[in-house]
Amino acid sequence: MDLFYVLLILLVATRAFGEIAEHLGQPSLVGELIAGITLGSVVAKYPSIFPDMVGLEDNRVFASLTDLGMFFLMLFAGIEMQPHKILRYSRGAFIVAVGGMLLPFALGIGLGYLFLPETPLQTAQSLFLGTALAITAVPATVRILMDLGQFDSAVGQTIVSAAVFDDIFSLLFLALLTGLILFGEPPSIADLALLIGKVVLFFAITGVIGLYVFPWGGRFMHVLKAQELEISMVLVGAFFFAVLAELLAMHFIVGAFMAGLYFGQKTIDLKSYNRVKNSISAMTFGFLAPIFFASIGFHLEFSALTEAPVFVTILILIAFLGKIAGAGGAARLAGFSGRDAANIGVGMSPRGAVELVIAGIALKAGLFVTGDGAPTIVNHLFSSVVMMAVVTTVLSPIILKRSFAEKAVDP
């Protein structure tokens, strides 16, 4: 692949589609996803038009660039989050997270047992469907809320906090599930204790570094001479947290997010803080994030829609209903109004980004044994889950945009 050619095509397509989306009253993100879907379809159908873009979704250079996009998006989200708000909304967010995880998880298992054929893999496949429905793609929700100007609201902060929580738990559960697939045994108490120990260790280490080393670094920096050191320091912290997260059984996005969270206005002087924030914002929203969202669209295959239409339709419906009833119901219990609770449910629905990671892990672990002999649904399980991930990510912002606008004109 020719790097600059691919970046040129992707940046032009995503920004143009994003601009069109804005003019149609939709968030840019929707346009960027559709740009990815469109490019992906054109390349699949007419490979000779963009030969450099054939097989892009499997290209390691491209995967690294989209990983960097996810990383910057989560780092920026962490910087934008206000720790005192997280604490204020933490009780509500926790209830929303639990409700928004348990109901979709149960629905996913039920769906698996109803639709998937009885094979030795049926239990694992059903548990995977549950996990796939339990997650909420934090990078996607972050971007949606920012596009809609709702990131700072009570609804927005609750969604992001709950989504981070859901992703951490779903990824941990997935680690146990892949263990089950690979070794054929359910995890022992020792495995569970080890996994929980790792998570506790991650938050302990990042907490100590974030609360003590980051502010010290901010003060220490003024005696240093190197140019553009502020952004290097922030990136070093975030790369370190990302590596630590991967070492301790979590996804790197959790590390990037935590690094941003601890990098606050108290860490360095206001001028440096704003300069770092502006630079990360420009690189994220002007360069890497559009490419990352296009890559989600790129993964879409339409085979599930033609080969297993009933299953994929029900999967998408459950994806919305599970979060709206589960997370929304919990939000109502936590004291949110009916409309805010519904918005929280819809806001928790996008599965974009993280779903592709989860489905990729399950694919590698051998969960989707496909072939001529395999039943149709199993053959298209992976494609169905990807379809659900993309559709929830495209539709949620469109629904939310309308709902927030209606709320604004309510008396």
Place this chain on the structure above:
Amino acid sequence: MDLFYVLLILLVATRAFGEIAEHLGQPSLVGELIAGITLGSVVAKYPSIFPDMVGLEDNRVFASLTDLGMFFLMLFAGIEMQPHKILRYSRGAFIVAVGGMLLPFALGIGLGYLFLPETPLQTAQSLFLGTALAITAVPATVRILMDLGQFDSAVGQTIVSAAVFDDIFSLLFLALLTGLILFGEPPSIADLALLIGKVVLFFAITGVIGLYVFPWGGRFMHVLKAQELEISMVLVGAFFFAVLAELLAMHFIVGAFMAGLYFGQKTIDLKSYNRVKNSISAMTFGFLAPIFFASIGFHLEFSALTEAPVFVTILILIAFLGKIAGAGGAARLAGFSGRDAANIGVGMSPRGAVELVIAGIALKAGLFVTGDGAPTIVNHLFSSVVMMAVVTTVLSPIILKRSFAEKAVDP
């Protein structure tokens, strides 16, 4: 390779060594190169310490990141260059470019005929040595001049303009030379005309777009809604110029540089201009450029120093003398003072970055036929050229720093 781990190690090492260099009174760039050399040596000797970094110099993801570093550095250099200054110094820069290219080229050919064994490849190898000595690595000189605060001076602007000129011509010559190696015939008049036609076409297209489309885009942008659109527009322009440069027989750095050159304060409003410049500066000097300079150090092998010590020493001496006498002498003729002329000669000496590109192309074309039967010098020709590239890039800023400081205290 684990992306975030490698980025963490590289960013920590380069920024720490850069800071140490600054405290020793040297430019950061020297520290970053030495960080790369040190890491490269440690990894080569103790591969088990950083297993993820073994073979990094051949990793495609890493190569793409360093390409992005080169791209951003050249884009920033273009933005920082002031077109009216280029025009003011263009006569001097042209003379410096010609002098700084012809003398090293002749010396390289002479060196080849004196030292290299008489084989069918001797002529091509000698021409390659001439080309390798004729270039000046623009990305390296840009960074050196910025580190030393001399980018805006008459000396600095002359060096950069002349270096761009030398690189364009050397790369064109290399295209002819690889044709000679691959097809065994010298280029025909038609080949030459085609090559020159491509270059003219490149400057014609970029000129029209830069002078007419860029300012139109700047005005048009205000009716658009998408977030962080300014930086996307600049990147789209630069990616397009980079792709165009590659299509028209030039290196992408020429495209990135030209895009920056046409993106001026007149293109968009001052606030947007400064925001774009700050963001590109932060990403370049705080993230991608240090990693790019470390990658140059990474390529260093010490075998040439032990196996062909006389040859490599003479090569390095000629690298400096050729530019000091050729470019410096021409600068003196163009009216610069003796010290300024010498500084221009030294400033034209770094071969970093671009040399590695040239040597890589020649390596792929089969110019360095090595093996047990081959003479020692030919076996270590590639390694010698890389050694010359790294040494000139490390020493030039150290010499220049001292010379500029002495000039400042001169009465």
